[in-house]
Amino acid sequence: MNAREAILGRVRARIxxxxxxxxxxAVERRIAGRPRNLIPERGQGGIEHRIRVFTEMMLAVGGTxxxxxxxxxxxxxxxxxxxxxxxxxxVRRGADPVLAKLPWHRGGTLEVTEGPxxxxxxxxxxxxxxxxxxxxxxxxxxxxxxxxxxxxxxEAHIVVLESAALFASYEEAWTKLRALMGEGxxxxxxxxxxxxxxTADIEQTIVRPAHGPKNMHVIIVx
Amino acid sequence: MTEMSTNAFKDNVSKALADDKLQFAMTETGPRxxxxxxxxREALPEFDRLRDQAxxxxxxxxxxxxxxxxTYEAKVKETGGHVHWAETPDDARAAVLEICRKAxxxxxxxxxSMISEEIDLNKHLEENGITPVETDLGEYIIQLRNERPSxxxxxxxxLTRDQxxxxxxxxxxxxxxxxxxxxxxALVEEARGVLRQKYLAADVGITGANFLVAETGTxxxxxxxxNGDLTQTLPRVHIVLASIEKLVPTLEDATTILxxxxxxxxxxxxxxxxxxxxGGRREGxxxxxxxxxxxxxxxxxxxxxxxEFQDMxxxxxxxxxxxxxxxxxxxxxxxYGWVYPGPIGSVVTPALxxxxxxRHLPNASTFCGRCEEVCPMRIPIPxxxxxxxxKEFERHLQPASxxxxxxxxxxxxxRPKLYRRATAIAARVLANQAHGKGRLKKVPLAAGWTxxxxxxxxxxxxxxxxxxxxxx
Numbered sequence: 001m002n003a004r005e006a007i008l009g010r011v012r013a014r015i016x017x018x019x020x021x022x023x024x025x026a027v028e029r030r031i032a033g034r035p036r037n038l039i040p041e042r043g044q045g046g047i048e049h050r051i052r053v054f055t056e057m058m059l060a061v062g063g064t065x066x067x068x069x070x071x072x073x074x075x076x077x078x079x080x081x082x083x084x085x086x087x088x089x090x091v092r093r094g095a096d097p098v099l100a101k102l103p104w105h106r107g108g109t110l111e112v113t114e115g116p117x118x119x120x121x122x123x124x125x126x127x128x129x130x131x132x133x134x135x136x137x138x139x140x141x142x143x144x145x146x147x148x149x150x151x152x153x154x155e156a157h158i159v160v161l162e163s164a165a166l167f168a169s170y171e172e173a174w175t176k177l178r179a180l181m182g183e184g185x186x187x188x189x190x191x192x193x194x195x196x197x198x199t200a201d202i203e204q205t206i207v208r209p210a211h212g213p214k215n216m217h218v219i220i221v222x
Numbered sequence: 223m224t225e226m227s228t229n230a231f232k233d234n235v236s237k238a239l240a241d242d243k244l245q246f247a248m249t250e251t252g253p254r255x256x257x258x259x260x261x262x263r264e265a266l267p268e269f270d271r272l273r274d275q276a277x278x279x280x281x282x283x284x285x286x287x288x289x290x291x292x293t294y295e296a297k298v299k300e301t302g303g304h305v306h307w308a309e310t311p312d313d314a315r316a317a318v319l320e321i322c323r324k325a326x327x328x329x330x331x332x333x334x335s336m337i338s339e340e341i342d343l344n345k346h347l348e349e350n351g352i353t354p355v356e357t358d359l360g361e362y363i364i365q366l367r368n369e370r371p372s373x374x375x376x377x378x379x380x381l382t383r384d385q386x387x388x389x390x391x392x393x394x395x396x397x398x399x400x401x402x403x404x405x406x407x408a409l410v411e412e413a414r415g416v417l418r419q420k421y422l423a424a425d426v427g428i429t430g431a432n433f434l435v436a437e438t439g440t441x442x443x444x445x446x447x448x449n450g451d452l453t454q455t456l457p458r459v460h461i462v463l464a465s466i467e468k469l470v471p472t473l474e475d476a477t478t479i480l481x482x483x484x485x486x487x488x489x490x491x492x493x494x495x496x497x498x499x500x501g502g503r504r505e506g507x508x509x510x511x512x513x514x515x516x517x518x519x520x521x522x523x524x525x526x527x528x529x530e531f532q533d534m535x536x537x538x539x540x541x542x543x544x545x546x547x548x549x550x551x552x553x554x555x556x557x558y559g560w561v562y563p564g565p566i567g568s569v570v571t572p573a574l575x576x577x578x579x580x581r582h583l584p585n586a587s588t589f590c591g592r593c594e595e596v597c598p599m600r601i602p603i604p605x606x607x608x609x610x611x612x613k614e615f616e617r618h619l620q621p622a623s624x625x626x627x628x629x630x631x632x633x634x635x636x637r638p639k640l641y642r643r644a645t646a647i648a649a650r651v652l653a654n655q656a657h658g659k660g661r662l663k664k665v666p667l668a669a670g671w672t673x674x675x676x677x678x679x680x681x682x683x684x685x686x687x688x689x690x691x692x693x694x
Contacts (some may be wrong), residue, residue, distance in 0.1 A: 001308040007466065007520045010359055011288040011295060014528035027289045027471070029438045030282070034472040037275045040481070041266045050589055056456070058490065094508070115510040135492035144506035152451050170477045184297070186438045188510050190498035199450040201245070201360035201378055202386055204254050207410045210359060210415060212448025212495070 014206050026084030027074055033185075036171050042169035044125030047060065048131040050166050051220060057136025063216040071098065071221045074125075075107035082110070082123055084203055087156055091123045096145040099127050100158065116147035117154055124150040125158040130173035131166040131218070135194055139173050142189040151191050157213040163219045228559035228571060231493060232581035238553040247382050248554055251373075255545035258489025259596065265666045268393040269485065276479045277600045280536040283469050284527065290436045290469045291518070297439030301501030303514040311341035318343060318428070318641045320459060322352050325459045327425035331417075333443060333450035334358040335430030336539060337463040337519055337563045340574070343428075349610055354428075355420045359413055359450040364392050372555030372563060380554045383409065405440050417449070427453040427511065431464035432538065433479065434516070437472040439500055441516060444483065446494040454499060460511035462499070467517045467535040472500075479538060482598035487540040517647060522574045530609050534569050536599040545592035549586050558583060565593035569606045577610060584610035627667075645684045653682035 043053050074215065087137055090111045093099045104112045112167055112216045117218055126146060130139040138159050142148045151157060167173055169194070197212030208214060227234060236334070238244055242633030262271045283290055303601045306321075308314035314337075320329060330347065331336065332354055344365070345355040356365040360377035364370065366389045371377030387485030389402045390412055402545050421427075429450050431441040441462045443450045470476045484490040497646045501512040526532055545548045555563030560580070562570045568583035577584075584607045593603040613660055614620060615628070634641050664679045683691075 003309045003313055003520075006309055007307055008288050010524035011291070011466075011527060013523065015285055015287060023286055024289055027286050027293060028564045030471045031293065034437065036474050037279075037478040038268055038271055039271075040266060042266070044599060054513050061490075061494070082577075089604065090680065107273075137492055139495075142507060142510060143504070144508065147507045147508040148398075148451070149457050152448050152455065170480075171474060174473045174477070184438055186301075186440055186498060186500040188499070188501060188504050188507055191451070192492070192496040192498075194490075194494050196494070196599075199359045199444070200317075200488070201358070201363070201376060201447075202378065202381075202383055202406045202409055204251065204379065205406045207407050209414070210447030210449065211357065211412060211414055211421075211452055216278045 039169045040134060041169055044170060045168070047163050047166065050060040050168060051222075053133040054131055054136050054166060054220070056193060057133070058195060058216075058218055059136075061104065061136060062198065063136070063218060065218045065220060067220045067222055069222050071160070071162070072103055072106070074103045074112060074219055074221070075102055077106035077219055078125060078146065078158055079110045081158065082156070084157060085215065086120050089175070090121075091125050092117055092121045092150060093125045093152065094146045094150060096127045099125065116153070117149035119153060121154045123156040123158065124154040125151050125160065128159050128161040128165060128218075130176060131161040131164060131220075132170050132173060133168050134170070137170070137194045138193050138216075139170075140193065141177070141187045141189075143187055146198040148189050148191065151193060152212045155209075157193075157196075158214045158220045159216065162219055166220065181215065223577050224270055226560050226575065226579070228575065231557060231559060231586060234557035234559055235553050235567060238557045241410075243382055243385065244380050247380050248551055251376075251379055252545055252547075252551035253442050255489070255541075258344075259486060261547070262485040262489040262491060263568065264330040265491070266481075266485065269482065272478060272482050273372070273600055275597050276482050276598060279427055279470060279475045280599060283471065284532060284535055287466065287469065288545070290471065290478045291466060294434055294439060295471055295518075297436065298501070298514075298516060299439075300657070301439050303439065303501045303516060306517045308517055310495055311519075311521055313519075314341045314344060314463070314517050315346040317517050318463075319346065319352075321459065321461055321513075322347070322426050325425050325513070327351045327352055329355060329359050329403070329420070329460070330426040330428055331355050331420050331424040331425050331453045331457065332361070332447065333427070333429035333445065334361050334377070335428065335463045336371075336561060336667040337465055337517075338428065339428055340517065340521065341463075343463075355417070355424070357417050357421065357453050359447060359449075360443070362417065363389060366390075370556065370561065372561070373544055374539050374564070376541070380494060380556065386414055421452040421456050424453075424457045424471060426459040426461060427455075427457040428513070429454050429461060430463050431468050432483070432515075433470050433476045434464055434468045434478065435471075435473060435476055435498075436469055440473075440498045441481075441500075442476060443497050443499070444480070444493045444495070445497075446488070446490075448495055449497055454497075455510055458511060459513040460499065460502070460515070462514075462516045464516060465521070466485060466523055479598075483540055486542040486598040487605060526573050531569070531573055531606055533601050534566070534573065534606060534611065534612040536601055537566055537570070538567075538599060540598060542596045542598065546592040547594075548588060548590060558586070565607070566602045568687060569601075569603055569610070572610050577613050577617065578619060579633045581614050584608075584614065642686050649680035649684050650682055652680050655679070
């Protein structure tokens, strides 16, 4: 008997035995129905409320937020952000079509390269799949347009978050993801990110950054 | 790595209490963790209701665990991943080694995983010519010291910054010996620099799993440092170490439990990085691991199902019970002698290694009940500690004098009239002996107590007598 059969056999021998069919049905029903559990009220409300709560939460964990009215303002905002942070005017992005089409010339001398992050990259820009007001969280999904390394290797991570993707709760992001990927399917990686990397492993003292980005800057496009 | 010393608990405690560095490091630990959790809980009015739901989700999973495991496995395979079932630590180690060998791995980076500690993976890899590198800062530090984690989520909480500095100077000999490492940020930056090169060079990345999602075949890790993500994204192969009780039905269910996890652990609303991994790199993905493997470990957990100890399988390893435990905060995690310290460790360890190998642990409790009060999964820890004490008694694991004493006490306690008369006499005699000072320096048969502290003297009347008087 292999390990799989042995483990499953012991489980079956020990848990309450209803009719096999109805137990299986209970599992299938739960997965197909995927009922939502209690969702906290904190993030719920109109877009202004969601922006306010998201901003509060992101600032509380050491990130920064700025709001622009039009996505075409992003290149300029990026160039100012890098300059103020004493970072070189260089940023790495994925192949995301919205980011690709931005009028990057408005960023002045800003140099934009495409592809996954390399160790030497100082700054990256990604487009958020979703934002979650409840905890000031950004949701990134991996794919041809979105290299995962952009979220982790560079020192500064800039995120473009369109207000239509700024939800009250994680549950709404799951709904959006299922609409994109189909039921039960996930991209290779979904990253929920709440602020820059930190550690408290020495004397419980919070230090930023640990291994990931030192700064996380979210540009909300209203 | 240190050997198991669960049966040396009493000696471990004496050493811990005499260890000035440890006592210094532990002074602030409990209070800080407690304050952070309290603040997070107060900021979320729904917190306690979420705990109820979190408990119910896991209970439902445990009642249908066979079907959830099968469903999960099928989904992982569908997404191109591999599932390896392991009954024992030996099986799990062998499976990891085989994957590493096939990948021609010389070095593996590792995210934080308690299962890795449970199966003593690092030693096995080293013995087979593969270098494991822990990347969580706390885990990295204790790896340098050849120690076990002393806390489930803060593995190096027993250490002070000067101890870490000494270790870094000893190991990072390629760096300037005159560098300044007196401040904590300098230590963190140094570890960041050293480990960054390891992530980039590693052949295999090994992480744990906080949850496994049956709906999608997904594993979830939760970190603050980002080390887990670099570990699993950069190398060619990603191995997930998980135990069978990590299953949850859906993304919604995982989300609910995530809402109570970080708040209970570190007092954060959400951890910095919550990462959902499903299979290997997809067509067109510019990065990410090519191979994705999950090791599903049992190691005694199935034996707990259907028993009075089943509820322990709801544990999400947040560490809240440790932080709130007066015993843990006095002696630190190493005294417990194995992988899982604190109240939950005293429940889990006997289940995994046998009560005969961990018989002191269920007694390392004052039964104050704070562990159960703060547990996000509402695990009745004190009740289970009592069950373990019963098992200890049933199996004659205590010294004869203790069994004899308990026998006499039980004989008297089952005879209420005799019991009341005997305790009334004892209370009066002891009260007289105290000569009005309210405490006693010596009490017959209680040397174990009075050797190190005075015994509070009874006030002359028993509870029953007072009860009778006041009801009148």
